[in-house]
Amino acid sequence: MNLYMPGVTYGIKSTKEYSLVQDVLNKVMENAPIYHYFDDSDGYETTADSEYTYEMIIAAEAADENYVDHETGEVIESNGDLAAKENANYLEQGNVDQTQTTEQQEPSEPTEEAKETETKNQEVENEQGESTDTEAVESSATLSTITGVEYSLEKLADFDFLKNTFYSVDSTTSVDGDRLNAKKLLERDMSIQQDSSVPQILIYHTHSQEAFVDSIEGDSSTTIVGVGEHLAQILANTYGYNVIHDSSVYDMINGKLDRNYAFTLAEPNIKRILSENPSIQVIIDLHRDGLKDNVHLVTDVNGKQTAQFMFFNGLSYNSKVGNIEYLYNPYIEDNLAFSFQMQLQAAKYYPNLTRKIYLKGYRYNLHLMPRATLVELGAQTNTLEEAKNAMEPLADIIDKVLKGN
Numbered sequence: 187m188n189l190y191m192p193g194v195t196y197g198i199k200s201t202k203e204y205s206l207v208q209d210v211l212n213k214v215m216e217n218a219p220i221y222h223y224f225d226d227s228d229g230y231e232t233t234a235d236s237e238y239t240y241e242m243i244i245a246a247e248a249a250d251e252n253y254v255d256h257e258t259g260e261v262i263e264s265n266g267d268l269a270a271k272e273n274a275n276y277l278e279q280g281n282v283d284q285t286q287t288t289e290q291q292e293p294s295e296p297t298e299e300a301k302e303t304e305t306k307n308q309e310v311e312n313e314q315g316e317s318t319d320t321e322a323v324e325s326s327a328t329l330s331t332i333t334g335v336e337y338s339l340e341k342l343a344d345f346d347f348l349k350n351t352f353y354s355v356d357s358t359t360s361v362d363g364d365r366l367n368a369k370k371l372l373e374r375d376m377s378i379q380q381d382s383s384v385p386q387i388l389i390y391h392t393h394s395q396e397a398f399v400d401s402i403e404g405d406s407s408t409t410i411v412g413v414g415e416h417l418a419q420i421l422a423n424t425y426g427y428n429v430i431h432d433s434s435v436y437d438m439i440n441g442k443l444d445r446n447y448a449f450t451l452a453e454p455n456i457k458r459i460l461s462e463n464p465s466i467q468v469i470i471d472l473h474r475d476g477l478k479d480n481v482h483l484v485t486d487v488n489g490k491q492t493a494q495f496m497f498f499n500g501l502s503y504n505s506k507v508g509n510i511e512y513l514y515n516p517y518i519e520d521n522l523a524f525s526f527q528m529q530l531q532a533a534k535y536y537p538n539l540t541r542k543i544y545l546k547g548y549r550y551n552l553h554l555m556p557r558a559t560l561v562e563l564g565a566q567t568n569t570l571e572e573a574k575n576a577m578e579p580l581a582d583i584i585d586k587v588l589k590g591n
Contacts, residue, residue, distance in 0.1 A: 334537035363410030493564030520556030
C-alpha cells in the first residue's frame with residue numbers, strides 16, 4: 187500500500203510499526219476509553235504476517251460450516267471447501283461410501299452372548315408389560331448389539347486405510363501418520379469416573395439458530411437447542427450423568443444472525459461455566475450442518491428415521507501458515523482420540539449413522555478440554571424428529587466411550 191497508494195497511507199502513518207488495519211483501528215478508537223484496554227493488552231501472539239491475517243483466520247473459523255441464509259433461503263457454502271463438496275457428492279450417491287471394504291458393508295452377526303442378553307431382556311419386558319418412554323430408551327440402550335463392523339488394530343495401523351475410511355480432510359489443512367495413529371488414539375483413556383452428584387457433561391451450541399425443515403420460527407425448542415435439551419435428558423435419565431445444557435445465544439448480534447465471531451463470543455462464557463463447575467469433564471458443541479437441498483442425511487436406526495451426524499475436529503494447522511500458534515490447542519490428540527473412539531463405537535453398533543470425521547485447520551474451542559467434541563447433526567433438510575431420534579444412539583455412543591468400552 188505504501189508503494190502503490192502512498193496518498194492513502196500517508197495520513198495514517200505512525201511512529202509504531204503497526205499494520206494498516208491496526209493503524210486505522212487506532213485512529214478510530216484513540217479517543218475512546220476502551221482503546222486503552224486494547225492498547226495495554228498483550229492480545230494473541232501470532233506467527234502469521236499481520237493482525238489482518240489473524241482477523242482472516244478468525245473469520246474463516248467462524249464460517250467453517252455451510253449454512254442456510256434465512257433471508258434468501260439459499261445454502262451458503264464455505265470458501266473453496268473441496269473436501270465438503272466431495273463429501274456431499276458421496277452422500278448424493280446413496281449415502282454409501284464407495285471406498286469402504288466389503289467387510290464394512292456387510293454387518294457381522296450378533297454374538298451368542300448378545301443374542302442371549304437380548305432374549306433375556308425381551309422375556310423381562312414381556313413379563314412387565316408395556317414400558318414407559320424412558321424405559322424404552324433404557325431398553326434400547328441395553329440391547330445395543332453388534333450390527334456393524336469391528337476393526338482389527340492391524341487394519342487400523344494402515345494410515346491410508348485409517349484416513350480414507352474414517353476421515354475427510356479439508357483442503358485448508360493436512361494430516362499425517364504421526365497425528366493419526368490408531369494405536370495411540372485408542373490407548374488414550376477417555377473414560378471418566380461417573381458421579382451423578384456433580385455436573386460432568388456440558389452441552390452447548392455455538393450456532394444456536396440452526397433449525398430444521400419443520401422448525402417453528404421463534405421456538406428454540408424446535409431448533410438445535412431443543413435437540414440439545416433432548417440429548418441432555420437422555421444422558422441424565424437413561425445413563426445417570428449430571429448434565430448442564432447451556433442454551434445461550436452466540437450467533438445473534440442486535441437481533442440479527444451474525445456468525446462472524448460466534449466461537450470467540452462463546453469461549454468466555456464456556457470458560458465461566460467450567461470455572462463454576464470444575465467437575466465437568468466432557469464438552470459437546472452440538473451443531474446442525476448445512477448442505478445442498480437435495481441431500482437428506484437420514485438412516486434407519488431400530489426402525490426410526492434418524493439423522494446422520496459427523497464428529498468435527500480442528501487441528502490448529504493451516505497448510506499456508508503451518509501451526510496457528512494463537513489458536514494453540516494442547517488437547518488436539520485427546521480431541522482426536524475422543525472422536526475416533528466414538529466413531530468406532532458407531533461403526534460397531536450403528537452402521538451408516540455417522541459420516542466421516544471432518545478435519546479442518548482451526549480450533550473451534552476444542553482447546554477447553556481433552557474430552558471436547560463438535561458434532562454436526564443432519565442438515566437443514568432433516569426434520570426435528572429425525573434429529574431427535576439421533577440423540578439416543580449418540581448418547582449410547584458417548585456413554586460407551588466414557589465407560590471405557
